[in-house]
Amino acid sequence: MRNKLSNLQKIKLMEVFYFTGSGNSRCMAEFAAQALDVEAKALELWPKSTGILFLISLFGRGSGTKAAKAMVRPGEPVLLFGPVWGGLLIAPLRGVLSLCRKRKAPVVLVLSCGSPDEKRYSKWGYQKVLDAAKKVAGEWLFWATAVPVSLGLDPMPEDKELMHYRLEEKGLSKAQKERIMESVHRLRQTKSAAISEP
Numbered sequence: 001m002r003n004k005l006s007n008l009q010k011i012k013l014m015e016v017f018y019f020t021g022s023g024n025s026r027c028m029a030e031f032a033a034q035a036l037d038v039e040a041k042a043l044e045l046w047p048k049s050t051g052i053l054f055l056i057s058l059f060g061r062g063s064g065t066k067a068a069k070a071m072v073r074p075g076e077p078v079l080l081f082g083p084v085w086g087g088l089l090i091a092p093l094r095g096v097l098s099l100c101r102k103r104k105a106p107v108v109l110v111l112s113c114g115s116p117d118e119k120r121y122s123k124w125g126y127q128k129v130l131d132a133a134k135k136v137a138g139e140w141l142f143w144a145t146a147v148p149v150s151l152g153l154d155p156m157p158e159d160k161e162l163m164h165y166r167l168e169e170k171g172l173s174k175a176q177k178e179r180i181m182e183s184v185h186r187l188r189q190t191k192s193a194a195i196s197e198p
């Protein structure tokens with residue numbers, strides 16, 4: 001009984017945050033939030049301009065997020081979603097990851113990206129973004145993975161199409177749901193830090 005109660009408390013305290021440019025990370029975050037029975041919260045950002053955020057990301061800087069400062073609570077697990085842009089760990093994600101480290105909040109990161117698993121080590125692939133996230137959050141990065149928009153699609157859409165693929169219109173594939181659920185389970189465990197091998 002006591003264990004059941006402490007599990008319920010744990011789940012209630014989990015936060016799901018997302019930053020999104022075109023809605024894909026929101027779609028994934030909402031799916032995870034539903035599984036955790038919490039609300040997915042959008043990160044309110046400064047600066048608002050995508051171009052400026054991209055530039056800040058290029059210089060390896062984080063951007064402050066008002067909402068994250070108010071919402072990342074010491075020691076409480078965070079499930080964070082956001083896109084890969086230009087093969088970079090983007091400033092809003094870097095900002096939250098660094099805040100999680102400062103506040104000793106275990107964090108699980110789920111990237112949304114255009115390039116598929118097979119190209120994860122390429123210039124625009126997600127692997128170096130996962131590596132950068134690990135450097136920023138250190139041992140507080142509990143788990144990190146990526147969900148390519150093409151994951152589970154057969155046939156695979158053309159490269160050009162992938163950049164404009166909207167999960168909110170097309171829906172999540174079974175494989176995408178499974179990968180997101182794996183991160184939800186990792187968040188619940190909060191045991192050891194590791195970069196995923198999808």
Ligand SMILES: Cc1cc2nc3c(=O)[nH]c(=O)nc-3n(C[C@H](O)[C@H](O)[C@H](O)COP(=O)(O)O)c2cc1C
Nearest residue numbers: 020021022023024025083084085086087113114115
């Ligand atoms: C400016 C820009 C740059 C992008 N760069 C990459 C990239 O380097 N690698 C990649 O895999 N996908 C890249 N993408 C695709 C996005 O990561 C992908 O569409 C993602 O699902 C968008 O998530 P969002 O809708 O939450 O913003 C890029 C998209 C944009 C708009």
